[in-house]
Amino acid sequence: MCRVSSTLKLCTCAVRDVSRLRHYWVLHRFDPEKDVRMIGRVARPDVLDARDEVHNRALLLARLQEPDAFDVDLAPREGDRLQLTFRFSERDRAGRKASKEITYGYAWTAGRWVEKEFEPLGWQWHHDRERVGELRSAIAGSDAI
Numbered sequence: 001m002c003r004v005s006s007t008l009k010l011c012t013c014a015v016r017d018v019s020r021l022r023h024y025w026v027l028h029r030f031d032p033e034k035d036v037r038m039i040g041r042v043a044r045p046d047v048l049d050a051r052d053e054v055h056n057r058a059l060l061l062a063r064l065q066e067p068d069a070f071d072v073d074l075a076p077r078e079g080d081r082l083q084l085t086f087r088f089s090e091r092d093r094a095g096r097k098a099s100k101e102i103t104y105g106y107a108w109t110a111g112r113w114v115e116k117e118f119e120p121l122g123w124q125w126h127h128d129r130e131r132v133g134e135l136r137s138a139i140a141g142s143d144a145i
Contacts, residue, residue, distance in 0.1 A: 002088045002102060004056045005140040008063055010070045010084075012133045023086045023138035028123050029130035030079030057115065060084060060104055064113040074131065076108040081116060081123055086138060 010025050018024040063069050064082070076082075085103045105118030 002056070002086060002090070002100070003052050003140045004059050004063075004086070005137050006059060006063070007137040008060075008069075009136045010133055011136050012070065012072050012074075012131065015132055015134060018085075018132050021134050023135035025085070025133050025135055026083040026129055027074060027076070027131040028081040028083065028127035030077060030081070030126060031128055032079075032126070034126050034128065056102075057104070061106075061113065061115055064106060071133075076113075078108060078110075079126075080108040080130070081127055082106040082108070082113060083118055083123075084135060086135070088139060 015021060015024070018026065083103055083105055085101060087099065087101050089097050089099055091097055103118045105116045105123075106113040107116035
């Protein structure tokens, strides 16, 4: 089970490589001059229980609108994108532990974050990685930092 915590905090720690973080966020800055087409295949995303998915989407969208969601003012611009990635372990049907990764995407539109499907290659066409950080107190109950 992977339920996002209502005390989630997006921290702008000095991180260069988010691959070392368990849970992280990335702000992708829109660049109207950028048009870099990438071709590739993205692996199918992991899937959550439908109840967890509904809970997470509602909680994340509400939390991102709160003024204290980030530890600093990011000053997002129209067209910016925000990626929230959670890594966790779950037991499969055979009882084996399986690592999973769930990513949620958002776009800054009309002064607020709105849900936007995360498409890694598509986002790179017109966006540059602007800022990264850690998601603290990310998962309810299990791994609060």
